[in-house]
Amino acid sequence: MIDPFGRHVSYLRVSVTDRCDFRCVYCMAEDMTFLPKRDLLSLEELDRMCSAFIDKGVKKLRLTGGEPLVRKGIMTLVENLGRHLRSGALEELTLTTNGSQLAKYASELVAHGVRRINVSVDTLDAAKFKQITRWGDLAKVKDGIRAAQAAGLAIKINAVALKGVNEQEIPEMIRWCGDEGMDLTLIETMPLGDIDGDRTDQYLPLSVVRAQLMDQFTLEDIPYKTGGPARYVKVKETGGRLGFITPLTHNFCESCNRVRLTCTGTLYMCLGQEDAADLRAPLRASEGNELLHAAIDEAITRKPKGHDFIIDRRHNKPAVSRHMSVTGG
Ligand code: SAM
Numbered sequence: 001m002i003d004p005f006g007r008h009v010s011y012l013r014v015s016v017t018d019r020c021d022f023r024c025v026y027c028m029a030e031d032m033t034f035l036p037k038r039d040l041l042s043l044e045e046l047d048r049m050c051s052a053f054i055d056k057g058v059k060k061l062r063l064t065g066g067e068p069l070v071r072k073g074i075m076t077l078v079e080n081l082g083r084h085l086r087s088g089a090l091e092e093l094t095l096t097t098n099g100s101q102l103a104k105y106a107s108e109l110v111a112h113g114v115r116r117i118n119v120s121v122d123t124l125d126a127a128k129f130k131q132i133t134r135w136g137d138l139a140k141v142k143d144g145i146r147a148a149q150a151a152g153l154a155i156k157i158n159a160v161a162l163k164g165v166n167e168q169e170i171p172e173m174i175r176w177c178g179d180e181g182m183d184l185t186l187i188e189t190m191p192l193g194d195i196d197g198d199r200t201d202q203y204l205p206l207s208v209v210r211a212q213l214m215d216q217f218t219l220e221d222i223p224y225k226t227g228g229p230a231r232y233v234k235v236k237e238t239g240g241r242l243g244f245i246t247p248l249t250h251n252f253c254e255s256c257n258r259v260r261l262t263c264t265g266t267l268y269m270c271l272g273q274e275d276a277a278d279l280r281a282p283l284r285a286s287e288g289n290e291l292l293h294a295a296i297d298e299a300i301t302r303k304p305k306g307h308d309f310i311i312d313r314r315h316n317k318p319a320v321s322r323h324m325s326v327t328g329g
């Protein structure tokens with residue numbers, strides 16, 4: 001799949017549910033209305049969708065959400081998708097999780113071919129963790145991380161940089177990840193969906209964080225790539241890798257290889273634009289995949305050049321109305 005700007009689309013992210021057992025302040029309002037269950041694709045339909053994308057050249061598949069591990073029967077989907085790893089059609093099957101259910105699922109994930117996962121942890125302070133996630137329990141997430149490590153999963157920690165919240169803690173997180181042999185990626189808050197607060201108060205440019213970190217750490221640029229948007233440095237003092245995802249301070253759209261499928265079968269060709277393609281109708285219209293393949297091809301011709309995120313006092317409305325949990329982070 002090649003888009004109008006010559007970019008190869010080889011990476012599919014699938015939001016398998018918009019529901020979640022946390023309510024992170026930058027992601028959701030506390031009182032969220034979720035999609036009616038009857039609108040969701042079944043696990044079989046999700047499998048068919050993913051397989052169609054793999055037929056069309058997707059090499060990397062990330063399950064996300066909402067919280068992917070709260071979707072009922074999710075391990076059946078992971079197990080079934082594992083066949084594409086064994087056949088060699090798919091190079092990587094991975095997921096992004098808040099870690100709350102990892103203790104339960106870590107060894108199954110490994111058994112089905114998952115090798116690497118991203119776990120979101122924004123702070124190591126239990127009280128602050130509760131404040132940020134509203135419903136989360138840091139101890140449980142840490143147990144999950146330990147279980148994942150014991151099962152042999154490589155872990156990357158994702159942390160959203162939040163002004164005045166975890167800003168001072170980033171050096172400690174770098175040391176923790178270094179000690180635990182985990183990569184760490186910092187993310188700028190993106191203006192997606194209404195939340196119960198003002199994002200201008202949360203937004204912390206990573207250019208500022210990076211400059212502050214240079215007082216304590218030696219950061220060496222490295223060419224390491226995972227297929228995602230992060231740019232990596234090596235932290236000399238810990239030996240660990242540190243990634244920066246900077247949709248606001250440095251737009252990374254020129255190398256975008258991704259599209260995103262929601263749990264209702266809507267394909268978003270860009271996280272930061274409203275345009276979308278309905279793939280559920282062509283999927284359900286026939287048993288064969290011709291209509292679905294044609295709809296995917298047509299959608300790829302509409303992949304936009306990039307997003308237009310801005311966060312400042314004059315632009316404090318979401319760039320797009322849907323939450324990150326719908327499109328999948
Ligand atoms: N529930 C899982 C989790 O938290 O890892 C997967 C879905 S979550 C939407 C994926 C990632 O998006 C998480 O790392 C989360 O911190 C990040 N995220 C959510 N809302 C965001 C926003 N408005 N700006 C930047 N990152 C956001």
Ligand code: SF4
Pocket residue numbers: 020021022023024027028065066067098120325
């Ligand atoms: Fe849930 Fe992940 Fe959003 Fe937090 S960031 S509310 S864990 S979907």
